[in-house]
Amino acid sequence: MFLMFSLNTVGSVLFSPSLSAGPSATAQKSTLTLDPPWSIVFKGESVTLTCSTSHPPGRRFTWYRNNKVFRSTEINSLKIKYAQENDAGRYQCQIFPGGPNWLGPLGMDPVGPCCNSPLALDVSLSDWLILQVPYYGVFEGDPLCLRCYGWKGARVSRIRYYRDGADVTPSHVNSELSIKQARTRDSGKYHCTGSMKTGIMLTKLFSTPVLRAAGSGDPIEGSSVTLSCVTQLNPQKLDTPLQRFFYKDSRALGEPRSSPDYHIPVAGLQDSGSYHCEVQTVTSSVWKQSPKLKIAVKRECLGQGCWGQVLKVPTYLGWKKTSWNLCRAEIRGAGKTLINSMVQNRASDSRRQEQQLESNQLCLHRAKRAQHVRSWENLTRVRDAGG
Template sequence: MWPLAALLLLAPSSGHAAALEKPTLSLRPPWTTIFKGERVTLRCDGYHPLVVELRPISTLWYLGHLLLPSHGRSIEVQTPGVYRCQTRGAPVSDPVHLSVSNDWLILQAPYAAVFEGEPLVLRCRGWYDQAVHRLHYYRDGRALRPSGSAANYTVPQARAADSGRYQCSGTMRLPLESAPMFSAPVAVTVQELFAAPELSAGAGAGGPVLRCETRLHPRRRAVRLQFAFYKHRRLVRRFDWAPEYRLPAADAGELEAHWCEAATASRSVRKRSAGPRLPGRGPPSDPAATAQGPKAEPPAPGNQPLSFRKPLPPTSAPSVTSAPDAASAGPRAPAGRAPDAAPAACAPKTPPNPATGALKPEVDLLLREIRLLKALLSRVVLGLSGPQASPEPPTAPGTPQAPGTPQVPRAEAPETRAGS
């Protein structure tokens, strides 16, 4: 049994444990995928107190949920799985997933998280370092490098868009050149270095003060950022370490026109904010939209502006809409037009007369009366223009007439009706 003093030293207070940061787990060589039979070295860097004990324990190692027997700062492993370490009084470290492959070709990715602005290096490796020819890299199924001889694929300054599932392909001479072989896909995620900054406005002794605030990733708290301030597209303060900017008195009434930008010292990562947060206002506006000027939005249906312009007449011919007939289910031709008439595009254009269909019966009756009157007048004119015959005594009824003698009808007096 251990001495009581040793047990007390192994169980630190909760406040001291909370003050310590996670230890850092590193991998040498720095790849998460190895071939079967190879070994890698894991090292745990963190707080290691100097304690004199009968059985000093400075580091704990875990493979999954299994506690390993080793207690040194570094161990050699060749078993696949998820490794973690813990130093006395500190939380457990972030995991490292080690993969062991028996393929001819593997894609090796870095064990540590890659952040924005940092280089991303991938390595396509043949079985026990055999040379790989006709090398190609892919991200999410799309080719990144058509061909090349370099074994590594490098992104000098990684971005969030570089995240995805990577894969490589190539050929090897075994002893003849083989067919193209593909590695297993490896998921790569580019971590966000810091969030997009937020611009807030507050009151100061000499006038309004703008403050550009952002949050660094917990693993990159040591990174220092610089801040710049803009009004529309004009730079009003260059990049500086101070996140505050005091507005001049002339710009105090234009707070909403300002925005800020946060960047690393090398400018490899730059992010800008929206408009400032003002008390009692809505969400901040986008600086890109502010820089380009306000966009004209269509008014609501109830807020349409009044227009005093006369509407232009329609250029297309008016459409004819026929009312459905209860007696027939098919479409009916418009009134005044035969069903087999020529198309409207070929027919001569006539001004539309909406009363033509309604007056057609009266027009036909009038035309018939005109034709009858014309025939009667022509007969009268024909009778008046012929030779006048001498008056003859009236012929008794039944007396025969000579052939060829025209029989002129006797004019009868108009009949007098009662009441005329």
């Protein structure tokens, strides 16, 4: 996901109209420089301070921030890694004699006067775009470079530079505004505007919910049904409260609930339909919907009333007589049908009533045998049952 930002930042650059007379030839002060040469950086960036001097090696360097000693080094550079808020301030360095008898800045006289002119460093904590200006003073006739700089070095486009509110953007400009020879008229308060694309990786708060029905296959009429709206919270956000909504054919089923389950105590044919659930935060700032789940409640078939229905598993449907001498037991399931039939052949119609009684008993016997079918492999036995 990419987000477009149009951001402004303000920085000031003031120029002195006088030229520096230079340091004393007899007592040279140290010179403090900054790399990269900008007076403001983003939080997390690195900078290096260097205390330059003409004195021979074997010295120690004491570093001051806001007029307080905070570090001593044997080398003339100090690197600040991953700049933080407390790294902002005014920096100075002072040189002391080194060697094994070093007692610290309070126990030794410094070499030369103290100290360099303070060097100001600022750390931007929350901006996306900053105007970087040189850390050193700029004099008349010096070159001047300003940089409109994006967070983490992001590319900045449509840059405009302003001085005291007036647009001073040249016809061809990139991230830097360069003035070859600064004049007093170039003094003022500068700021820049620009747009940048920066990649923002958003982490899912919770997964897309899935609606599941307990058990396998379609529910039977009269049984209970439990629907579960399943989602997973991000491990870093396990304490986030969620609420769930259940729907049948796009109609809400009651109020939102914290429980992931919805119960139908006694399922009826009217409970058949298309179900889905929604999960959302209590503030409704994030919500997600599950795919739809079709529920078809089946009527359990027992006895003669179920003839002609097709079930998913081998199911005994009962038996009946279509005439005084024809007996049928039917088993259906998974689109298959097995019908047992037996025809009683009698020689004389005079015994028809007695034969009908015998036929009923035989049909009952065969029907009882058919009720024990549990798999399709046993169906041939039922075909031959009773005869």
